Amino acid sequence: MSSLALFSNTGSPMKVLRIVAAIVGGYTLTAVICHWMLFLLSLEDRDGQLLVNIFFYIIYLVVLMVLFCGANHRKVIVGTLVANAVLWAPWMLVAGGNP
Amino acid sequence: MLLIALALSLIGFLYFAVTVKKHLQIIYGKKARITPAQKWILHGLGYLHQALALYPCILAWEYQVGITVWVGIVHLTGFVLVPLLTYRPQWFNLLWQICMPGRLCLALTGAPNPALKAN
Amino acid sequence: MKQGIRNSMIWLHTWSSLILGWLLFAVFLTGTIAYFHVEVSHWMKPERHASAPSDDSLQVGLDYLLATAPNAKNWEVEVPDARNRTLGLSWENYNEERQRRRGPRQIVDATTGEAIDERETRGGGFLYRFHFELHHLPRRTAFTIVGIASMMMFVGLITGIFTRRKLFAHFFTFRPKRNLMSWIDAHVVTGLMALPFHIMITLSGLMLFANTLLILNTDDGDRRGRFGGNERGEQVQPHSTLPPSSWTPDIAAMRAEAERRWQSPIAELQIEKPLSSEATFRFSPQDQRVLTAGRGGRPEIAFDYHGNVIEEAPAGLAASGIQAGYSSLRQLHEAHFADTVTRWLFFFAGVLGTFMCASGSILWVVKRRRKQHGQAGFELVNALNVGGLAGLMCAVGAYFWANRLLPANMSGRLDWEIHVFFAVWALCMVHAVFFRHHKGWVTQLSLGGFLFAAIPVLDALTSPVSLWQALMIGDWLRLGFDGICLLFGGSLFVAVYYLALKDKVGSFSLANLKKALAPRKEEEACY
Numbered sequence: 001m002s003s004l005a006l007f008s009n010t011g012s013p014m015k016v017l018r019i020v021a022a023i024v025g026g027y028t029l030t031a032v033i034c035h036w037m038l039f040l041l042s043l044e045d046r047d048g049q050l051l052v053n054i055f056f057y058i059i060y061l062v063v064l065m066v067l068f069c070g071a072n073h074r075k076v077i078v079g080t081l082v083a084n085a086v087l088w089a090p091w092m093l094v095a096g097g098n099p
Numbered sequence: 100m101l102l103i104a105l106a107l108s109l110i111g112f113l114y115f116a117v118t119v120k121k122h123l124q125i126i127y128g129k130k131a132r133i134t135p136a137q138k139w140i141l142h143g144l145g146y147l148h149q150a151l152a153l154y155p156c157i158l159a160w161e162y163q164v165g166i167t168v169w170v171g172i173v174h175l176t177g178f179v180l181v182p183l184l185t186y187r188p189q190w191f192n193l194l195w196q197i198c199m200p201g202r203l204c205l206a207l208t209g210a211p212n213p214a215l216k217a218n
Numbered sequence: 219m220k221q222g223i224r225n226s227m228i229w230l231h232t233w234s235s236l237i238l239g240w241l242l243f244a245v246f247l248t249g250t251i252a253y254f255h256v257e258v259s260h261w262m263k264p265e266r267h268a269s270a271p272s273d274d275s276l277q278v279g280l281d282y283l284l285a286t287a288p289n290a291k292n293w294e295v296e297v298p299d300a301r302n303r304t305l306g307l308s309w310e311n312y313n314e315e316r317q318r319r320r321g322p323r324q325i326v327d328a329t330t331g332e333a334i335d336e337r338e339t340r341g342g343g344f345l346y347r348f349h350f351e352l353h354h355l356p357r358r359t360a361f362t363i364v365g366i367a368s369m370m371m372f373v374g375l376i377t378g379i380f381t382r383r384k385l386f387a388h389f390f391t392f393r394p395k396r397n398l399m400s401w402i403d404a405h406v407v408t409g410l411m412a413l414p415f416h417i418m419i420t421l422s423g424l425m426l427f428a429n430t431l432l433i434l435n436t437d438d439g440d441r442r443g444r445f446g447g448n449e450r451g452e453q454v455q456p457h458s459t460l461p462p463s464s465w466t467p468d469i470a471a472m473r474a475e476a477e478r479r480w481q482s483p484i485a486e487l488q489i490e491k492p493l494s495s496e497a498t499f500r501f502s503p504q505d506q507r508v509l510t511a512g513r514g515g516r517p518e519i520a521f522d523y524h525g526n527v528i529e530e531a532p533a534g535l536a537a538s539g540i541q542a543g544y545s546s547l548r549q550l551h552e553a554h555f556a557d558t559v560t561r562w563l564f565f566f567a568g569v570l571g572t573f574m575c576a577s578g579s580i581l582w583v584v585k586r587r588r589k590q591h592g593q594a595g596f597e598l599v600n601a602l603n604v605g606g607l608a609g610l611m612c613a614v615g616a617y618f619w620a621n622r623l624l625p626a627n628m629s630g631r632l633d634w635e636i637h638v639f640f641a642v643w644a645l646c647m648v649h650a651v652f653f654r655h656h657k658g659w660v661t662q663l664s665l666g667g668f669l670f671a672a673i674p675v676l677d678a679l680t681s682p683v684s685l686w687q688a689l690m691i692g693d694w695l696r697l698g699f700d701g702i703c704l705l706f707g708g709s710l711f712v713a714v715y716y717l718a719l720k721d722k723v724g725s726f727s728l729a730n731l732k733k734a735l736a737p738r739k740e741e742e743a744c745y
Contacts, residue, residue, distance in 0.1 A: 031432075043540075050544040052434070053425050054547065056428070057372060057424045060369070061376055064230070065376070070222070070226070101559055115389070116389075116390050119387055119389065119390065121387075121391070160560075163508055164506075164507050168560055171567065172563065173414075174414070178566075
């Protein structure tokens with residue numbers, strides 16, 4: 001097997017933090033992506049809800065797959081935080097803080 | 100209708116299976132190879148048969164349920180081919196005999212093993 | 219594809235599938251059974267076995283309603299169909315609260331017209347509900363757990379595609395007798411061959427959980443509409459009724475006309491203002507051909523007393539493309555629309571998926587057997603495998619046995635059947651903790667094999683209708699259940715054969731069984 005950092009049996013705190021960041025950060029990232037998607041498509045309430053119900057999981061899947069690639073835990077953690085910040089900040093302004 | 104769809108889908112998968120070297124060699128003997136062009140044609144025939152299998156499904160079940168049934172049929176025929184190829188390769192040979200377009204194509208464009216012209 | 223990415227996918231696939239693998243197996247197994255939950259319920263209510271539907275069944279139902287509820291506001295008859303061999307009758311009286319009922323008010327024998335007093339049981343419904351809301355847990359908690367497991371399944375499914383080198387060259391490959399390789403091949407084949415189904419079922423399942431899993435959703439989904447009823451005709455005043463002998467609508471002709479238009483037998487007849495000349499007769503068909511309209515995907519036709527068509531509604535239309543997509547996914551998951559062929563195709567794909575889940579957990583163990591033997595995590599997985607896979611199958615079998623062995627008039631039998639299910643599962647889990655390897659598998663698979671293979675015998679002995687009679691009246695629901703159980707039990711015994719009864723040459727050998735079961739302590743060997 002490869003010797004990439006993710007697959008070593010040592011449970012370093014960085015590794016755990018990266019996993020948590022990917023799962024939780026990925027979830028919030030997907031949520032804000034969905035918000036933007038609905039905003040840009042300007043869909044009505046019910047249709048928007050249903051669209052999100054279907055697409056959230058597909059987007060979350062892709063986000064998870066991306067965030068679990070790569071060996072550098074630090075990079076991923078920082079990247080997740082930055083991506084979340086970059087997308088959530090304008091959304092809070094646009095939608096008046098509606099999470 | 101169901102049987103027709105099953106048959107067409109199974110034939111479609113036969114075309115796909117024959118492009119795999121291990122299964123090709125069941126029919127045409129060891130050292131059989133096919134060219135990329137032949138592979139494309141056989142794949143095309145495979146897709147064609149799968150698409151044709153859709154028609155009886157839609158006839159019997161109308162569009163929406165028909166597509167659902169078609170996908171279910173493709174699952175079934177794909178799976179059936181696995182034990183067939185593993186445990187009864189001679190049946191694979193037999194079934195290939197009815198795939199006329201495929202055999203014709205291979206014969207015309209150079210049979211995989213010229214020394215062993217498929218009957 | 220770069221090696222690094224592939225390794226990440228392998229890691230993600232392994233962990234997302236392994237952690238809740240047994241829960242996923244349980245969901246898949248009970249979900250696959252749930253495709254036939256109505257048929258399972260039929261088997262679990264032997265009082266229904268004598269009913270033999272025929273073309274006259276509709277009239278039998280109407281006669282019963284005539285006798286029981288002549289002054290009702292409306293009548294409803296669910297005729298026997300491919301999944302039900304009894305009549306389901308309902309009626310509403312004036313000055314009665316509109317009751318929310320799950321199912322008909324009275325089940326009636328389709329031949330004799332007598333009310334059936336059937337035993338209390340959740341039937342197949344227990345397994346169906348277990349599949350998404352487990353049991354004993356508050357609903358929202360269970361939804362969250364199963365929902366998270368489903369997301370992990372989704373991740374596992376898609377990342378799994380990336381783990382296989384040379385996917386196409388090995389598309390039809392199965393290499394038997396190679397232990398790890400064989401398990402991997404089995405896992406890949408069952409996953410790949412029904413991949414469209416797996417993706418659809420997982421995504422649609424997740425979609426149905428959206429209200430629980432997605433915090434950003436505050437709207438309620440369309441879980442309503444399940445208990446719909448007739449909203450038409452808010453009659454408060456009783457209508458004037460005719461004496462039964464002079465109420466003679468030509469229902470047979472109406473039915474024939476409806477069936478002719480739809481090319482499908484009717485499923486249900488609703489009569490508003492029965493026993494009057496203002497009566498309206500509404501029919502709906504068995505076959506549902508439209509998925510995009512959700513549960514409203516069936517047409518309807520209404521006749522007046524004289525047989526004229528007064529209303530004809532085609533199958534509903536979705537309000538928008540997205541609603542069509544949502545409804546289709548929902549219908550595909552729940553498969554209420556499916557006729558016999560379609561249902562069996564779904565079931566087949568479900569069986570493949572269940573096997574995929576099981577083989578995944580097993581191959582993880584087989585791969586690491588040499589290196590990790592004795593380590594805590596490895597042993598834990600072994601125990602969970604035996605108890606969660608073989609043990610669960612024993613529990614399902616025990617549930618069916620409990621249904622027949624518990625007395626029919628015992629109070630609380632509904633809960634006791636479920637207690638038996640969990641008790642057997644718990645016992646198997648405890649057994650699995652101590653016997654995590656070969657012996658555990660052999661014992662529990664044998665138990666499961668016996669429980670299932672003996673179902674036809676149990677059925678014959680504990681039902682008022684014999685198997686031969688069932689064949690005569692064409693009760694394929696029951697016989698099909700017996701047959702599938704026999705097949706399933708047989709396949710479990712085949713597994714036991716491979717584990718314990720086969721010697722090196724491949725022939726049957728009891729000596730090996732003795733060796734497999736012989737512990738260090740005293741115990742009786744089974745001969």
